[in-house]
Amino acid sequence: MSGESPEKDLNSAGSIRFGDFVYAVETGELLDETGHPVHLRHQSSEVLAFLVDRMGETVSKDDLFDNVWARKAVTDDSLSQCIADIRRALNDADHKIVQTIPKKGYRLVPTSSSGEVPPTAWLSKVARMGGPRIAVFGLIAAVALVFVAFWGLGREQHASSEDLPLPSKPSIAVLAFEDLSVGPDANYLSDAIAEGIIVDLSRYSELFVIARNSSFSFRDSTTDVSKISRALGVRYLLEGSQQKSGSQLRVTVQLIDAIEGRSLWSHVYNSDLGDVFAMQDEIVQRTVATVAQRVINFEGQKAIRSDEAKLTALLLHWKARQHLFSFTPEGNEKARLSNLAAIEADPTQPYGYVGLTFVHINRYRWGWTDEDLIVELDAARRYARKAVQVAPEYYDAHTAMAYMHIQEGELGKSVARFRKALDLNPNDTSAMAALAEALTYGGRAEEAEDLMLRVVRLDPLHQDWIKWNLAWVQWHTRNCDDALETMNGMSEIPPMAYRVLAIIQMCRGNKDEARKAVEQLISFDPEYSLQDVLHNYEGKYVIDADLERVLNDLREAGLPE
Known part of the structure; x- marks a missing residue:
């Protein structure tokens, strides 16, 4: 006998399916539907491997800390980020694959398996119980599946005459x-x-x-x-x-x-x-x-998987937000199409106009367009004005206009418009984070950092772009160790964020790491240069030395002229 448990033997070969993804047990790789490896941070990969090893079981946080982090002092947030990273990689927005068991831990449940691995680890335990128990278990499982099917297909029809229908909004x-x-x-x-x-x-x-x-x-x-x-x-x-x-x-x-x-x-x-x-x-x-934000983000993730013909303008806009936050040309284009569909669904609502403002700002800032960049800026301005015209009391319309003012170099107008948005909704952390960007350009980085820390405090489950923004602000205050920690807290660094990672590493004296970050940036966009950086920041910085510091750090890190 080798001393290993039968369950460990079973998990030593084969593959496990999670929706459209496959986990190769032998290599420890997560593969997409085309067979290509899915990127996961090292720590997230370790967490996934540990959950796979105990598939179907409830794994406590302490078990994960002891085995993945080897009892190093880490916070719950480190584990939460890894779980979020895994769920994002698996498109598990509903948490059906990586389940949270309240007050107990996490449980990994695959959809199906191939090779020698059973559908879940607990099936191997049942197999060891013997035939009669398997028969009973099979009957219970069949009844459960019938119940789930009935609930999933019929939950829209099960309401009594006294039940109220769900409104179109969340x-x-x-x-x-x-x-x-x-x-x-x-x-x-x-x-x-x-x-x-x-x-x-x-x-x-x-x-x-x-x-x-x-x-x-x-x-x-x-x-x-x-x-x-x-x-x-x-x-x-x-x-x-x-x-x-x-x-x-x-x-x-x-x-x-x-x-x-x-x-x-x-x-x-x-x-x-x-x-x-x-x-x-x-x-x-x-x-x-x-x-x-939790409800808004959750509805947006559901909208991506829904039939567009049945979505309201609001859900189409939220679908667009999820694509927008990928910070890639492809995601930006998907966001553009979804926001156009939102306007077509209901042109009297501001949502699509708000979304298109940010889409065209991205095209203007990052060059993700075949149009003249001034054309993109004009389009963003037009949609921002339309959003405010259609819904003058909608806070996000003013946020879109405020962000438009940043691109124009009108920082005073931008800050005033952000204040208007926050008067309408004092709890809008997205507006606070964008306001911090305007304050930083205006030479008020310390004030911006305090505001960003308030955002993180108010919204502990914030999205990755908030961390990107905070790290960028922290670089301006020369709080670069914290800036690096903030960047490393992201579940996945978007391609354009490597620019910020590079200047943070330069600030910390890690020139080799800064060069690696620039290489990542250039691998995404081989033609990216300091001229693109200059375009991105042109007319925004009140203090010329701040812009010069950005350019010099990127130049030293190897970004071509």
Whole structure:
């Protein structure tokens, strides 16, 4: 006997299928449908390999820290980034492949297998139980599959005549928070927190938010979340609880997809009651920023996989956002087409015009076009004006116009317009991050860094472009060690972001690493040069020395003239 378990022997050969992807067990590579390796950061690959080795089992965070990081001091965020990286590589937006088991860990569930590897590791355990047990297990599995099929195909038709249909917008209800404290003031503070979240979520015109009276009517109810969602006609529920102990308060919040019956996000806030109003505002702002972006991003990922003919203008716009954030010419073109479809679906809505503003700005800034660059800038300006004209009270329309002003070198107008967007929606972290860019060009990098750190605090589940922006700002403040750590926190560095990585490495004195970053940039665009950088920043920097520092660092790192 070799001493290895039968399960380990089974996992030593063959391949495992995850949707359109295949994991080659022998080489430890994740392959796409064409057989090409899918890029994963080293640590993410290690996490995936460990989950594959224990496929079908619930693997705790401690197990992953002990085996992947070898007990090195790392934060939960490092693991979260790896899990997000794996899910992104597998197109697992629904978390059906890499499942989160609340308070326990993660479980990897493949779709099918080939070679010698069974569909899941737990099947090999069942096989060792013996024939009768397999028969019973097979019957249970068959019943489960029938149930899943019925639920998946029929959930749109299962509602009773009293159930409300889902609105066209992503819909959410904030339930009354459960107060686990005792005393005469029970429920008052929890109601204030929940009501504050309702008010601030309502600022997002993309969301359909149930009013307080209806959502609070389920207080002390034992009704399950699926019934509440049907009664209110919403997909998402935010529930929470609070408990006071002396001068300390613990507030727990959880975002639930009631249709799928799973938790999308949860967080625990521990605060001092010394300044109760500041504490309340902090919890409300951080929760709203996270929940709103979580729902928006989740809906956008679903939209990519949906039938365009059935999407509203808003969902088409969100689909475009997901493509836009790939920061590639191909993604930008897909975003352009989706936003044009959004306008065609409903030209009275601002969403497509907002999206096209950013599409044409990308074409202007990065040269992703066959048109004259001035034509692209004019197109961006035209769409930004149309967005504000169609929806003067829509915060994102003003963000688009503000970003347009940055390209024109009108920093004063840009900052004022960003302030307008944030007046309309104080929790819009995307507007805050873009404002930080304008402040940096204006020679106010320290102020911009403080603002970016606030963005990260308000939106802990922020997208990678936020890290890119923060690292760029940190380079300007010469906080380059933190800038490198920020860049390394990205699940995948977009091609154009290697430009920022190069100047960060130069700032840290790592010329060899800076040259490698420039090589990555040139491999993506062989004709990219300092002239392209100059075009990208021309007329934006108030302090000439800041622009010269960028150009000199990239020149030393090997970017051609």
